[in-house]
Amino acid sequence: MVSEHSDAMDGETAALALKILVAGGFGVGKTTLVGAVSEIRPLRTEELLSEAGQLVDDTDGVDQKVTTTVAMDFGRITIRSGLSLYLFGTPGQDRFWFLWDELSQGALGAVVLADTRRLEDCFPAVDYFEHRHIPFVVAVNCFSEARAYGAQEVSRALDLDRGTPVVLCDARDRDSGKEVLIRLVEYAGRMHTARLLDSVG
Numbered sequence: 001m002v003s004e005h006s007d008a009m010d011g012e013t014a015a016l017a018l019k020i021l022v023a024g025g026f027g028v029g030k031t032t033l034v035g036a037v038s039e040i041r042p043l044r045t046e047e048l049l050s051e052a053g054q055l056v057d058d059t060d061g062v063d064q065k066v067t068t069t070v071a072m073d074f075g076r077i078t079i080r081s082g083l084s085l086y087l088f089g090t091p092g093q094d095r096f097w098f099l100w101d102e103l104s105q106g107a108l109g110a111v112v113l114a115d116t117r118r119l120e121d122c123f124p125a126v127d128y129f130e131h132r133h134i135p136f137v138v139a140v141n142c143f144s145e146a147r148a149y150g151a152q153e154v155s156r157a158l159d160l161d162r163g164t165p166v167v168l169c170d171a172r173d174r175d176s177g178k179e180v181l182i183r184l185v186e187y188a189g190r191m192h193t194a195r196l197l198d199s200v201g
Contacts, residue, residue: 038075072088112138119154138166
C-alpha cells in the first residue's frame, strides 16, 4: 500500500517547470504578454522613459509608451497538471542585451514577439536564438492599426529557418498568449528530441 506521503513525493517528482524567454524589440508587447498569461502577480522591472533615454531608444511607432523594462519581467503559468512555465521577459533595448546571456541559461525556448509595423526590430532576437540553437517561435502581435500579414509572409520577411513556427496573437489576451506558449513547448520538445536522437545516433 502506498502512503499519502509517497503519493505527494511522486507528485512533486513528476512536476515539471520549464523556463521560457519572451523577447523582441522595444515596445512590442513583452511585458503585456507576460502579465496577461501569468497566474501570479508578475514581477516587473519597469522605469519611466526619460529624456536622456530618448537619445538611445527608438520610440518611433510607440509614441504612447511611457515605461520600459530595464532588467526583466517574470511570470508563471500552469499549462496542465504537472507542467508549469516560468516566463522571463527580456529588455528590448540594445543597451540591456548583456542580460540576455544570463536569462537564456537553461531556457527550453523563446517567444520572439514581432510588430509588423517595425518588423526589423525583432531581427536581433531572431539572430540571437538562431546562433545559439535555442528553439523559438515568432508571435506576431496583431495591433489594430497595423496592416495584417499572414504567417508565411512574416516568415519570408524574417528569412526564418525552415520549420520555425510563426503564429498570430493578441498579447493582451490570456488564451491567445497561452496558445503561443503551447506551440513553443511542442516545437521545442520536438527540436530537443531530434537533437538527442542525432547525438545518440
